[in-house]
Structures are given as C-alpha cells and as structure tokens.
Amino acid sequence: MESRTASDLTRLFNPRSVALIGASDNPSSIGGRTLANLVEHSDFHGQVHLVNARRERIGERPCYPSVKELPEVPEMVIVAVPAEAAVPALEDCGRLGVRYAVVFTSGFGEGGGEGIEYAERLRRVVAETGMRIYGPNCPGLCNVNERIGFTFSPSFRHDLRAGPIGLVTQGGGLGRNIMQAMDRGVGIGLWASTGNELDLQVADFVEAMADTPGIEVIAMLVEGINDGPRFVRAVQHAAARGKPIVAFKVGRSEYGSKAAQSHTASITGSAEVNSAVFRQLGIIEVDDIDELADTAWLLARAKPQPNPAGEPEPGFAVYCSSGGTTAMTADAIGLAKLTLAPFADGTTGVLRELLPSYASIVNPIDTTTAVLADDSLIEKTLLAVCRDPGVAMVVLPMALDYGEVTAVISRRVAAAQAQSEVPVVPIWMSERTGEGYRILRDAGIAPMRSVSKGVKALRRWVDYGRWLAAREPGFRPALLEAPTADADAPIRTLTELEGKTALRDAGIHVPMAQAARSRDEALSVAREARGPVVAKVLSPDIQHKSDVGGVRLDLSDDAAVGAAWDAIQAAVRKARPDARIDGVLIEPMAPQGGLELLVGISRDPVLGPMMTVGLGGIYVEIFHDVARRMLPLSAGEAKAMLRELQCHPLLAGARGQPPRDEAALVRLLVQVSDFVVARGAAIHEMDLNPVWVGREGEGAYPLDAVIVTR
Incomplete structure (x- = not known):
C-alpha cells in the first residue's frame, strides 16, 4: 500500500478526481449546494463524478448508483448521505482504494447510540485500507488559494479572498465566522474544519499546512486535543518550517469545557495546562475570534524576527490627526509595555518642515487637522515615519469616518504603504465603515477594529520574537518518548521516607x-x-x-x-x-529566613508529564502564582519558569532582602525533571512542598515529598 503520512494531504486539498455521494438537483439540499459550489463557484479542473441511485442525470452530468459503478476510482469522495447509507458506501470506497473521504454526515458518536457502532466501522476502514477520513460532522474544505470548495456552505462563493493564512478549526460555524474576516481584508488561503476527528485531526492539518506553499501563518480554533503526541509533533513541525501558529482555545471555563465536549466529543484537558503547553511550544494564544484574525494577519504582514531577552524590543510609532486618539493609543501601548521609538533627526526634520508648528512631531504624532487641508502631507509624513530606522510598525488609529475626506486619507495611507515594507497598522474605530475602510481593505491593510485589540496583537508579535530567540530547537517532550501510563495499573503513594530516599538515591539533595x-x-x-x-x-x-x-x-x-x-x-x-x-x-530544621516554594509533577492525560512551580505552603492555593512546563526541563526553561512567577522578586532579593540561591533552585528543578523522565510512566504525581530556598550558596531542597507511583 502507498505510504500516507499525516502531512500528505496535498491531494485532499486539490485532488485529481472527486465523487459526490448524495449529489442532488435540489439547490437547497446538502448535496445540491455542494455540487453548485464544486462545479459553478470553484475553479476545479479535476474529474467530478456524481453518485445517486435515484437519478440518471443531474444537468449534463450522469449519475451512478454507487461508487462501485464509477468509470474510475476517484481520488476523493464527498459524502452527503445519512449515516446508515454513508457507512457501507465508505466501506466500498476503502476496498476500491479511494484515498480521501470528506464526510459531512453527523450521527457518528456525538450522541451515543448506533452512531458509536458506525464510528467503529469507519475506524476499521481507515485501519484496514489506509483511506483517510476528514470528519464526520464537518462542513467541508475550502482551498481558497486555488478557488476550490468541497463544502455545502452557501457562503463559499462570497468568502474567496485568497491569502497566506491557513485556518484549522473544530467548529464549523465559528470557522466560517473567522473566514468572514475576509470582509475586512484578511486573506485566508485554506480552511479545514475537522468535525468529529474520527481519523484526521487538527494536528494533521497543522502539519500539512506547515508544508503547503503560500501558507505562512496557521490560525487554529480548538475545543480539545485528542492525541497529545500527534498535536505536539505537528506544532513542532510548523515551528521548524517557520510557520507561526495563533490559537483560540474554546472550553477554558467549566461551562465552556462541558459545551465543547458535547459538541465535538473531544478531550478538552486542563485550561492551565493547555495554555502552558501553548506558550512553551510557541503557540500564540488569543482570547477571542477578532484577536485570532488580527494577530494572524499581523504575523502574515510582518514576520517576527528573533529578539533575545536583554535586547531592546522593536519600536512602534503612532500616527494620527486627533490629539485625544493619539494620547489614548500611546497610553495603550505604554500599558502593554511596548516601546515608542524615538525618531531619528532626519525624520523629525521632515515632520518639522511639513507640519504646522502646533503639531506634535515627536512620537506619538498628532498631525492635527492640517492634513485635511492638504492631504498630500499624509503620504509624505507617513512615509517619513515608515522609513525611520527605529520604527518596526506604524499604528494609525482612525476615530471617525468623514466620508469622502476619510476616503482621501485612506488613499494616501495606501499609497505610502505601497512604498514601504514597514507595516502600517490602521485601527478603524468607527462603527461606520464607508469607502475609506474599503480602500484600506482592498490595499491589503486589513483594519483592526479597536485600539485595545490592536495593541494586544502588537504585544503578541513582540513576544513571539522573544520566543523565537529563546526557543530550543532540540526540545523533544517526554510525551513523545515515554510509554503511555496504564490507566488500570494500581496507584501507590510512597511514604515521605520512601519518597525522600528515592530522591536521594537519584542524586537530589534531601535533608x-x-x-x-x-x-x-x-x-x-x-x-x-x-x-x-x-x-x-x-x-x-x-x-x-x-x-x-x-x-x-x-x-x-x-x-x-x-x-x-x-x-x-x-x-x-x-x-x-x-x-x-x-x-x-x-x-x-531548615535554617531561618528561607523562601518556601512548591515543585509539583502531574500527568495530564493528553499532554503528559508537567512540572508546576510556585509559592509554597498555603500560598499556592491563595495566590495561584505558578508556572508550568512540559518535561524534560532544561536549565534555560527552568530559569524562564522562575522569571514568570510574580514572586520572582522575592528570589532576586526585593526590598533589601538577600538574593536567594536561584542557581541551586534551577539545578533542583532540572534534577526533578530528570528523575521523572528516567522513570517513564511510573511517576503519576509528585508534590515537593515546601521546597526550601536559602540565601545564595545555601542551596535549595525539598522539606517534604509526596510521590505517587503506578
């Protein structure tokens, strides 16, 4: 059988031949809409075969009673018939050698019942034949860059702004919502919404998009992660290919988690663990759909560069003609701890020459309404700011839509952008979106819709550069190496003496x-x-x-x-x-004056062994001041964990207190990580609380140890 890796989805995105099972001449039906999208609204150049036992023809195309009667074995099938008919049809497809199946149909385990049996039959098809199944219960696939729609959505023909973003979602409705960010200029070249993930998962599409030409950024909306190792491998592959991932995770509260489980039957996992893993792997997590589109588009427009800790952060400029809006935007940038770039003398000279004496020519810029009297000033002054050597991006908030006046301004902004590689980031604050908005959109400068969300996107862009600089390319999570723990194996809690003896035997200092x-x-x-x-x-x-x-x-x-x-x-x-x-x-007794921390190990059922560090004793439950990492832990990651803690100043020596032995604490964290990794799945949990951290040179060691083994 031909080898089919997870990322080998090229022919799913653009197959040479397709069969539509459930083709219909009813334009309101699933089969009818899918057929119209494929043959009327797509530029699909492959063969299209129709399967419908109750029709001889639909339009000029013949219909066949089953896949077995087709004149050729199609590379892909689209299934738009009920589950009881879909299962035997897909079994036939597998036996014939069909490579891919897109299954719209629901009823495969979401609500239990006979759908469970149907799902098991399809899993056997995958295992025995190698056919890959996308879905079930999915809205289809949109390859916008090739203008191909394997979908029943009536919106397909309207959502066709090609671009460098690959979108992977587990929700069809929310996925289409993100697609419609195209209306403000965001170009999404490829969309997969994975449905029940009976076979192909989010991870497979992340991996495939990382290898897809024309896709530069991957946006991801996930409700749960079913297969941790598969997900981690895909994300690390995307990072190795230089493709940033922006993610919105649904199900971060107890309410949302229950809703996500009922929707997709996926495993949502712990929100805190998911977020920690996202940060460690370089996934940029956002808080809503607008931020997902804003951040992904910003990354597509300006590829972040590694920016090591200790080096100055990229500088931004604010360019505006409203004093209040200028001040508000500068304030948001300051609160986000971003940097306003000081202008070079040459930039200041151009601004002084062109703008009136009462304009603000230092960063942030308030051009005043002088630019309304002479709109040519916009292009000249904005271009001067873009060309300033210290400016990485120019933030351009627009508070109002003045109709034709704003349209003129937008044309000048677009003209300046066309002459500069430094991104101009417009923020359209008005609820009224007139011609000026459309000019910016069509120029590829998708306006963001609020200052706060725009600044969040800038902050994430900067933080991703920090992550790139700190990234350890050789990091291979223990999840990928260790055998999976047997959930039925008995659990035993070691006594404190047994636990401390085991740690001491491993070379960890314990009193x-x-x-x-x-x-x-x-x-x-x-x-x-x-x-x-x-x-x-x-x-x-x-x-x-x-x-x-x-x-x-x-x-x-x-x-x-x-x-x-x-x-x-x-x-x-x-x-x-x-x-x-x-x-x-x-x-x-430990010496007086030490700082007490907690070091814990837990085993997430999806994402494997995790280390948690935070304030010890009762404080961890009160303040929730913790940092988390996947194992194994390097010294660099251990230091980064400690810097994340709000209590880190206590380690560094705040308010005249002596610095603590942070170097010894880092060594201890790495030793504990090595101890757990060396034992594979045998360590179920570990709680070292408190861990005593003395002054510099006094060391760091656990005063109590609870170890739970399988």
Whole structure:
C-alpha cells in the first residue's frame, strides 16, 4: 500500500478526481449546494463524478448508483448521505482504494447510540485500507488559494479572498465566522474544519499546512486535543518550517469545557495546562475570534524576527490627526509595555518642515487637522515615519469616518504603504465603515477594529520574537518518548521516607531523615541531629500532615521532642482514627529566613508529564502564582519558569532582602525533571512542598515529598 503520512494531504486539498455521494438537483439540499459550489463557484479542473441511485442525470452530468459503478476510482469522495447509507458506501470506497473521504454526515458518536457502532466501522476502514477520513460532522474544505470548495456552505462563493493564512478549526460555524474576516481584508488561503476527528485531526492539518506553499501563518480554533503526541509533533513541525501558529482555545471555563465536549466529543484537558503547553511550544494564544484574525494577519504582514531577552524590543510609532486618539493609543501601548521609538533627526526634520508648528512631531504624532487641508502631507509624513530606522510598525488609529475626506486619507495611507515594507497598522474605530475602510481593505491593510485589540496583537508579535530567540530547537517532550501510563495499573503513594530516599538515591539533595518508631527512639534520633529538628507523623494513610496536627517544628531539646511525640500521636488519632501510625520522622530544621516554594509533577492525560512551580505552603492555593512546563526541563526553561512567577522578586532579593540561591533552585528543578523522565510512566504525581530556598550558596531542597507511583 502507498505510504500516507499525516502531512500528505496535498491531494485532499486539490485532488485529481472527486465523487459526490448524495449529489442532488435540489439547490437547497446538502448535496445540491455542494455540487453548485464544486462545479459553478470553484475553479476545479479535476474529474467530478456524481453518485445517486435515484437519478440518471443531474444537468449534463450522469449519475451512478454507487461508487462501485464509477468509470474510475476517484481520488476523493464527498459524502452527503445519512449515516446508515454513508457507512457501507465508505466501506466500498476503502476496498476500491479511494484515498480521501470528506464526510459531512453527523450521527457518528456525538450522541451515543448506533452512531458509536458506525464510528467503529469507519475506524476499521481507515485501519484496514489506509483511506483517510476528514470528519464526520464537518462542513467541508475550502482551498481558497486555488478557488476550490468541497463544502455545502452557501457562503463559499462570497468568502474567496485568497491569502497566506491557513485556518484549522473544530467548529464549523465559528470557522466560517473567522473566514468572514475576509470582509475586512484578511486573506485566508485554506480552511479545514475537522468535525468529529474520527481519523484526521487538527494536528494533521497543522502539519500539512506547515508544508503547503503560500501558507505562512496557521490560525487554529480548538475545543480539545485528542492525541497529545500527534498535536505536539505537528506544532513542532510548523515551528521548524517557520510557520507561526495563533490559537483560540474554546472550553477554558467549566461551562465552556462541558459545551465543547458535547459538541465535538473531544478531550478538552486542563485550561492551565493547555495554555502552558501553548506558550512553551510557541503557540500564540488569543482570547477571542477578532484577536485570532488580527494577530494572524499581523504575523502574515510582518514576520517576527528573533529578539533575545536583554535586547531592546522593536519600536512602534503612532500616527494620527486627533490629539485625544493619539494620547489614548500611546497610553495603550505604554500599558502593554511596548516601546515608542524615538525618531531619528532626519525624520523629525521632515515632520518639522511639513507640519504646522502646533503639531506634535515627536512620537506619538498628532498631525492635527492640517492634513485635511492638504492631504498630500499624509503620504509624505507617513512615509517619513515608515522609513525611520527605529520604527518596526506604524499604528494609525482612525476615530471617525468623514466620508469622502476619510476616503482621501485612506488613499494616501495606501499609497505610502505601497512604498514601504514597514507595516502600517490602521485601527478603524468607527462603527461606520464607508469607502475609506474599503480602500484600506482592498490595499491589503486589513483594519483592526479597536485600539485595545490592536495593541494586544502588537504585544503578541513582540513576544513571539522573544520566543523565537529563546526557543530550543532540540526540545523533544517526554510525551513523545515515554510509554503511555496504564490507566488500570494500581496507584501507590510512597511514604515521605520512601519518597525522600528515592530522591536521594537519584542524586537530589534531601535533608537526612530518620524514622523513629517509639518515643525513646525519637529522643535518641533528635540528639544525634545536634540542632533543632522537625517531627512529622509517619503514616502511609496521611499525605497532608499539617492538616491533622502531624507536624511540630523547631524542637531543640528532649522535653520539646517528647512533647511533640505526644502531641502528634494525640492529634492524629483524633483527626484520623482510621490511619496507621508508624511513628514519626525526625529531620534537621531548615535554617531561618528561607523562601518556601512548591515543585509539583502531574500527568495530564493528553499532554503528559508537567512540572508546576510556585509559592509554597498555603500560598499556592491563595495566590495561584505558578508556572508550568512540559518535561524534560532544561536549565534555560527552568530559569524562564522562575522569571514568570510574580514572586520572582522575592528570589532576586526585593526590598533589601538577600538574593536567594536561584542557581541551586534551577539545578533542583532540572534534577526533578530528570528523575521523572528516567522513570517513564511510573511517576503519576509528585508534590515537593515546601521546597526550601536559602540565601545564595545555601542551596535549595525539598522539606517534604509526596510521590505517587503506578
């Protein structure tokens, strides 16, 4: 059988022959609309075959009763018949050697029932024949750059602005909504909406679009990720090909997650984990559909360049003729911690010569209404700003639509843009979209619709340059290497002593702890420690010892140790009479003045082992100040995690406090990552809380360890 990799979807996008199963002469039916899109509104040059057992002809085209009766085996079939008819037809297609199937039909498991059996039959077709299935329950495929529509949407013929964006969605309606950003000038060359993802998934289309000529940016709307390794491989492939990915994730709240599951039957996963993985892999996450279109189009217009941390960020200019609008836009740029570029002397000279003395010729620019009296000033002054060596982009907010006046301004803006490679980013703030708006749109300068969203897109453009500079091309997530954990394997929680022993055996520094099985043994162990000690209940049934009164600190003599033994026994027996108590754990007290953090490991069912770092003790639950990463963790990623924390100034030495031993903490994070990765799927969870971080040179080590194994 011919090898068919996930990214080998070229002939799905543009096959040599197509059969439409369920072709119809009813223009309002699914089959009728699909036929019209394919033969009337597309520039498809391949063979089109029609399958309908109840028709001999539709128009000038013959109909065949089944795929088996066609004069040739089509490269692709489009299925527009109910599920009970679609399944045997697709089984025939697989046996014949059809390469791809686009299945509009629903009823394959979304609501249970016999659809589950139908879905299983189609999976067998894929496994046994190699035919790839796109859908079911999908609206089809739009290859706008080739003007081909394998879709039943009546909007296809209206949404045909070609361009460099590849769009992958799991929702048909929202996908079409994004497609209609074409009306403000956003060019989308290819759209796939994956439906139930019985076979082909979002990941497969991301990978394919990364290899598709003419597609430079991939926009993605996802409700859930079914196959973590497949998704990660596709995203990393796109990054290697230099194709940025912008994503809008639906299902980030509990309500949205439930809705997404009922809609696509996909696994939504933890929103926090998804966002952390997106950031780590360079996926630019946005908060709504407008931002998805804005950010993707900005990336398509101006490819970000690597910008290492410590280097100055790209500079922006604001160009406007309204003082209030100028100030508002500059304010938004400042609040986003973006940079307004200081102009070179040559730029300032041109502005001073051409604009009136009362205009603002420093960045941000307020040209005043002088440009309305002489519109030629717009092109000359805007072009001077575009050519300034410190300006990466020019933000041009337009507060009002003045009709013909605004149309003249837009023509001048478009003329200036045509002479410069520096993007002019218009922000059309008015609800009225007249001729001026259309001029900008048709010039390829898609106007954004609000200052706040426009500035968000600029911020993400800058941040992506930072990510490019920090990216580790050799990073291979443990998810791709480790065997999948057996969900039915028994789970066991190690005692603190067992957990600390395992960490110490792996070379991780952990304070020496010793079990005391009796009161007298506790006294003897504490004396050997030669300093203040901690006593903690030793029980396989208790993880959170302080919650049941099972911890006593700063015990410096026999009386204190003995009293601690008695108090721990009494408190734990009262709080947990069912728990087995094996004694107490005695270990040296950590020095005063250390900072306490949490280091945790969890195993996401889709995206694999994740590390979480944040403030320790009770603070992690109060402030939710955490950073997350996929494993394995490099020293560079460990440092980046710590810099993300709002509490990082405490590590650096805020308000006169001494700097903490951040280097030791970084080493510990990498060691914990290595410990987990080396054990494959055996580590289910790990909770090192607190991790004590001393002053520089004093080290960093866990004071408690809960390890859950399979």
